[in-house]
Amino acid sequence: TTPPVQGEKLLGFTAVAKSLADAVVVPAGYTAKVVYALGDPLTAGTAAFKNDGTDESFENRAGDHHDGMELFGLSATGAPSTESNDRVLLAMNHEATTDQTLSSFFLHANGGTTKLPRPAAEVDKEVAVHGVSVVEVKKSGSDWKYAQDSAFNRRVTPLTDIEIAGPARGSKLLVTKYSTNGTRTRGTLNNCGTGKTPWNSFLTGEENWVNYFTRSATDDAARNDKSVVALQRYGKTQGAASRHGWETAGTDDKYARWNISKSGASADGSDDYRNEMNGMGFVVEMDPYDKTKTLKKRSALGRLAHESAAFGPATAGQPLAVYMGDDSRNEYIYKFVSAINWVAADANPADRLATGDKYLDSGTLYVAKFNADGSGEWLPLTMANSAVSGYTKYKFDDAADIAVNTRLAADAAGATKMDRPEWCSVNPANGEVYFSLTNNSNRRVEPSGSSQSAPDGANPRAYTDMKASSSQAGNVNGHIIRIKEGTGGTGATSFKWDVFLFGAESGADQALVNLSKLSADQDFSSPDGLAFARSTGLCWIQTDDGAYTDVTNCMMLAAVPGTVGDGGKVTLNYAKSAGGTVAVDTYVGKAASADTLKRFLVGPAGCEITGLCETPDGKTMFINIQHPGENTDQANLADPSKYTSQWPSNAGYGAGKRPRSATIVITKNDGGRIGT
Ligand code: FEO
Ligand code: CA
Ligand code: CA
Ligand code: CA
Numbered sequence: 017t018t019p020p021v022q023g024e025k026l027l028g029f030t031a032v033a034k035s036l037a038d039a040v041v042v043p044a045g046y047t048a049k050v051v052y053a054l055g056d057p058l059t060a061g062t063a064a065f066k067n068d069g070t071d072e073s074f075e076n077r078a079g080d081h082h083d084g085m086e087l088f089g090l091s092a093t094g095a096p097s098t099e100s101n102d103r104v105l106l107a108m109n110h111e112a113t114t115d116q117t118l119s120s121f122f123l124h125a126n127g128g129t130t131k132l133p134r135p136a137a138e139v140d141k142e143v144a145v146h147g148v149s150v151v152e153v154k155k156s157g158s159d160w161k162y163a164q165d166s167a168f169n170r171r172v173t174p175l176t177d178i179e180i181a182g183p184a185r186g187s188k189l190l191v192t193k194y195s196t197n198g199t200r201t202r203g204t205l206n207n208c209g210t211g212k213t214p215w216n217s218f219l220t221g222e223e224n225w226v227n228y229f230t231r232s233a234t235d236d237a238a239r240n241d242k243s244v245v246a247l248q249r250y251g252k253t254q255g256a257a258s259r260h261g262w263e264t265a266g267t268d269d270k271y272a273r274w275n276i277s278k279s280g281a282s283a284d285g286s287d288d289y290r291n292e293m294n295g296m297g298f299v300v301e302m303d304p305y306d307k308t309k310t311l312k313k314r315s316a317l318g319r320l321a322h323e324s325a326a327f328g329p330a331t332a333g334q335p336l337a338v339y340m341g342d343d344s345r346n347e348y349i350y351k352f353v354s355a356i357n358w359v360a361a362d363a364n365p366a367d368r369l370a371t372g373d374k375y376l377d378s379g380t381l382y383v384a385k386f387n388a389d390g391s392g393e394w395l396p397l398t399m400a401n402s403a404v405s406g407y408t409k410y411k412f413d414d415a416a417d418i419a420v421n422t423r424l425a426a427d428a429a430g431a432t433k434m435d436r437p438e439w440c441s442v443n444p445a446n447g448e449v450y451f452s453l454t455n456n457s458n459r460r461v462e463p464s465g466s467s468q469s470a471p472d473g474a475n476p477r478a479y480t481d482m483k484a485s486s487s488q489a490g491n492v493n494g495h496i497i498r499i500k501e502g503t504g505g506t507g508a509t510s511f512k513w514d515v516f517l518f519g520a521e522s523g524a525d526q527a528l529v530n531l532s533k534l535s536a537d538q539d540f541s542s543p544d545g546l547a548f549a550r551s552t553g554l555c556w557i558q559t560d561d562g563a564y565t566d567v568t569n570c571m572m573l574a575a576v577p578g579t580v581g582d583g584g585k586v587t588l589n590y591a592k593s594a595g596g597t598v599a600v601d602t603y604v605g606k607a608a609s610a611d612t613l614k615r616f617l618v619g620p621a622g623c624e625i626t627g628l629c630e631t632p633d634g635k636t637m638f639i640n641i642q643h644p645g646e647n648t649d650q651a652n653l654a655d656p657s658k659y660t661s662q663w664p665s666n667a668g669y670g671a672g673k674r675p676r677s678a679t680i681v682i683t684k685n686d687g688g689r690i691g692t
Contacts, residue, residue: 074141078149089632110149147176152168183418206228209545215365330358334358350426387473437451438452493518493520540615554574619644639682659674
């Protein structure tokens with residue numbers, strides 16, 4: 017981080033009020049402009065986007081649902097540069113599409129087919145808007161524009177050939193008709209959070225990939241092996257339908273692959289797609305500067321509903337740590353520690369993916385256990401851990417099995433179930449690790465059934481009861497937990513934790529809900545995107561909310577981080593239905609003030625705010641507006657006045673009134689750093 021310049025004050029801007037406007041709102045003195053939206057052409061020969069459902073060639077256009085994003089600088093001559101403030105590549109995720117019944121309706125002229133089978137032409141479009149894009153963006157005068165004809169522009173889709181790397185490479189669990197030796201798979205899917213390695217490559221996390229596959233109602237018996245246990249643990253029970261019905265579009269393998277029922281006669285799965293889903297759920301590494309390089313799935317980092325992948329401090333002579341969350345109710349927080357120590361010369365390597373091979377293919381994956389006294393432990397997910405190798409519910413064969421069936425290994429190890437771990441980011445000032453825990457409707461004071469869990473120190477809120485309906489029960493507004501590593505730093509096996517902030521409505525009860533004492537200028541719900549700015553050291557918090565959206569659209573706030581332990585112990589007393597109380601102790605950082613937390617931006621209707629990167633000088637910030645108008649009814653497609661959002665066309669960007677996910681660029685009118 018760079019110290020403040022004279023006259024500069026962190027959080028010096030006036031807080032933005034909560035807003036339901038169909039517009040991006042930023043503080044006075046700041047400007048936000050759209051720079052790159054769904055459908056924008058990425059080659060010179062691709063037609064302008066008409067945005068009426070007739071556009072084609074999405075493999076040469078910006079994908080949909082812009083999500084996590086990282087910035088990679090370019091020098092004036094187009095060489096990689098970590099210092100460029102005016103010419104950059106943005107590498108970003110295109111997580112999903114806005115869909116209702118099967119169809120991604122804004123992509124099709126008539127909204128598309130809402131029953132099976134799905135037409136191949138619709139499916140081909142829907143597949144192609146998923147994945148990753150790289151786009152060159154540059155400054156001319158005070159304006160930023162993307163370069164349609166840049167040779168760096170790239171699209172990766174769910175059909176792009178990708179290598180499996182790490183312990184699962186060549187495993188029988190990855191054998192498919194597409195890769196009979198289990199070393200490759202097709203594409204990347206439902207890409208959510210991102211990461212940037214110390215050697216300047218891009219990491220993308222595969223999140224809700226499970227939903228895209230279907231499995232027959234009789235597949236458990238057809239398989240009759242332990243893969244049934246693994247499929248059930250990942251939520252793919254037999255008979256489960258796929259999100260879009262892509263498997264129904266034809267007999268070609270590119271459609272058939274989405275049906276993972278055992279159908280072949282082979283013992284190893286080389287004649288069908290029974291193992292196809294095992295090829296999704298990883299952190300994937302891409303060289304953003306070289307589109308000829310094949311992406312690699314880093315299986316050593318585990319198979320989860322991945323969000324971001326955040327590196328701890330890269331210190332010569334110390335191992336690298338990568339922090340990750342698994343975003344599903346009652347899932348876990350993970351850390352990967354490299355087998356070898358960091359060598360500073362690797363910060364600028366000739367071959368980025370070869371450097372990834374060195375640091376990300378061998379090491380130890382740990383899962384977090386949070387103790388009630390504010391301490392925690394990293395539990396190793398290895399065959400040497402007898403809790404894992406001796407697990408009775410699932411017999412692990414080897415390290416590949418752990419890399420593929422990570423959730424089962426974490427169950428075996430005894431990890432702490434968390435309130436949906438979304439993004440994590442590392443405070444550059446002290447190496448402390450911040451995790452968004454977005455919300456958890458299954459956190460209950462009196463849990464029933466195996467899917468619900470009781471509050472504990474690290475996930476202390478349940479039945480916050482801000483809304484009466486049971487769908488609003490549990491930890492409604494989410495919180496941000498932070499971790500300080502113990503002895504050994506990145507390689508430590510113990511840590512301290514506390515809760516940095518609890519999301520809440522400002523008027524809510526301060527004894528059970530608004531524990532961080534948020535005011536109207538800083539109240540928020542469901543933190544998701546989380547990123548420290550390299551220049552100012554501010555912690556940016558982005559929301560993906562459904563609980564407070566009757567009052568405000570999703571937002572972004574700037575926070576001045578403290579340190580783990582700067583607050584104190586708090587006890588939450590919950591009334592039990594049969595009388596008496598349950599007391600839960602937690603540790604809360606110091607209460608928010610106008611000097612430590614302020615709302616900076618509110619997005620258009622129906623959107624989520626996500627993804628954040630900035631130029632090295634901190635004066636230009638890029639963020640993503642994901643799925644504006646998401647709650648539009650497909651039946652209203654012909655009548656734009658009934659769309660719940662018309663952004664960004666109502667902000668003067670592009671043709672057509674259909675809402676589009678987009679990247680915006682934020683600058684300060686006086687040329688100062690963002691967040692001052
Ligand atoms: Fe794609 Fe968990 O957010
Ligand atoms: Ca997210
Ligand atoms: Ca979310
Ligand atoms: Ca979303």
